[in-house]
Amino acid sequence: MKTIISNPIDKTSVYLCAGLVSAGGALLLNVLPVLFGAFAEQFGYGEQQLGNLAMAMNLGFGLVALASVLWIQRVSWRVISTLASLLVAAALIGMCSGPAYPALVLLMALAGAGTGALYALAMTIFGDSSQPERAFGFKLGMETVPGALLLIVLPVALAPRWGLQGMLITLAISMLLMGIASLPWVPRHSARRQEAGAGEPLPVCRQSQTIAWLSLLASLVFLTGIMSVWAFLELMGKKSGLSSDTIGTVLALGFIINAGGGFIASSIGLKAGRFLPVALIIAAEVGGLVLLAQFSSLATYVAGVMCFLFSISFVLAYTFGVTAEFDVSGRLVVLGALCLSIGAAVGPAVGGLLIETYGYMAVLLFSGACSISVLAIYGAAVLRSQSASVRGLAC
Known part of the structure; x- marks a missing residue:
């Protein structure tokens, strides 16, 4: 088992900020029922069409999560989080124009890919902890809070006044805040990588x-x-x-x-x-x-x-x-x-x-x-x- 002295992951600031990155990765999954309800109301999509959108998002999420095994320990964590957050935000903003259904499927797949990269990154960050049960408990708790709040705010405060566009813009802003604003307190690389680099x-x-x-x-x-x-x-x-x-x-x-x-x-x-x-x-x-x-x-x-x-x-x-x-x-x-x-x-x-x-x-x-x-x-x-x-x- 790994033992890391003065583990840079096991700090309150890292737990909080990496928890926000994880919340960004789980955000679309958490608010999917509300988002799909808005899609059905505005575009008239049926259950099968909504199911295909969910499949596209999960496919993008899963493929990127699987591929991340190849690069998650090689690329700067801050670069990964920044690019992934920008991808999700761009995909969400792209949905505001009411694209045709095939284009919406593609945008959902891209959003899923971005959230998959964020979630895989959070798994890697917390996986470097010297106290993994404690770390993952905090991660899983932290990533649920923004979703719970938005499940209340989106349909009650935003949808009645600004509709689907207001919901999508709010989700895009939330993604940028969670995936980018907190990065100064997140290490750039894994402790495992640093040890390997030290020979x-x-x-x-x-x-x-x-x-x-x-x-x-x-x-x-x-x-x-x-x-x-x-x-x-x-x-x-x-x-x-x-x-x-x-x-x-x-x-x-x-x-x-x-x-x-x-x-x-x-x-x-x-x-x-x-x-x-x-x-x-x-x-x-x-x-x-x-x-x-x-x-x-x-x-x-x-x-x-x-x-x-x-x-x-x-x-x-x-x-x-x-x-x-x-x-x-x-x-x-x-x-x-x-x-x-x-x-x-x-x-x-x-x-x-x-x-x-x-x-x-x-x-x-x-x-x-x-x-x-x-x-x-x-x-x-x-x-x-x-x-x-x-x-x-x-x-």
């Missing part, structure tokens, strides 16, 4: 790489299960007679609760070990799914949503943390962004198929099965990490 070879251990891959797999399975339900939480509420305004308020509050989960994971760190906190929170998440499966009142719906959403940042803080600690090359942790992209694409597709074929209970069962599988996969990674530490095999 200190980075050891590679097969055991460590296996642990990193297992924790990445756990992240992917968890995100797929989460996104399969997240995409349909509003429809679940409407099926039981809840109003759109009520559901929107609940989901916005749930986003804030999700951020709190990340900050709580950051404060706990490894004080209670790696496995027990994750097991307890996944148990709470499964309890939330049970509530959603049988809710008949607003209170039950709220309780189910809160238990469900609280788990996201908390669990990912630990799975990403293990990946970062045992990824001695610094190249695997960046694939956490790819996990997010695949989960956001595959989860809703599987969820929609299950709902159309078997009903809402089926997708809730699928999500619960994914979470239980995560416990097994993550548990295997933790056991291997403990064995590696005892035997001195971890690099």
Whole structure:
């Protein structure tokens, strides 16, 4: 495992500013329901056309996240963040003119590419921490806050007065503030890169790489299960007679609760070990799914949503943390962004198929099965990490 003395990443200023970069990378995913609602209202797009826009964005996000393995450790972090933020902002401004649908698909893909680069960069920055669980808990909490605020501000304060154009300009300005204004407090390069440049070879251990891959797999399975339900939480509420305004308020509050989960994971760190906190929170998440499966009142719906959403940042803080600690090359942790992209694409597709074929209970069962599988996969990674530490095999 890596040990870095006076790690430049583990500073409050870096956590805050790199957290803003991460928030920029997650921003469009977080506000997608509101943005697509505005697209549908202004352009008259149907569900299939909106789905294709989401696919284009996720495709751009995922491809850039995958490709970033080749250059994320070679190019200045500040240059990456600046160029990616400008790309997203330019794509959003380009949408203001009401382009034809094919052009809009291309702009969404470009915006996805830019946010994918920002998210991959944030994964790399926080992955350099000497306390990865703490770092990723803060990252995941921090990146949720701007999205939660904009989920409230965009439809309530901006859309009624300035419409879609006002929303897009606000998102573009937000991207520039988060991705560029905070960069003076973000290091230019990885500590791993600096060590390598100083002539200190980075050891590679097969055991460590296996642990990193297992924790990445756990992240992917968890995100797929989460996104399969997240995409349909509003429809679940409407099926039981809840109003759109009520559901929107609940989901916005749930986003804030999700951020709190990340900050709580950051404060706990490894004080209670790696496995027990994750097991307890996944148990709470499964309890939330049970509530959603049988809710008949607003209170039950709220309780189910809160238990469900609280788990996201908390669990990912630990799975990403293990990946970062045992990824001695610094190249695997960046694939956490790819996990997010695949989960956001595959989860809703599987969820929609299950709902159309078997009903809402089926997708809730699928999500619960994914979470239980995560416990097994993550548990295997933790056991291997403990064995590696005892035997001195971890690099």
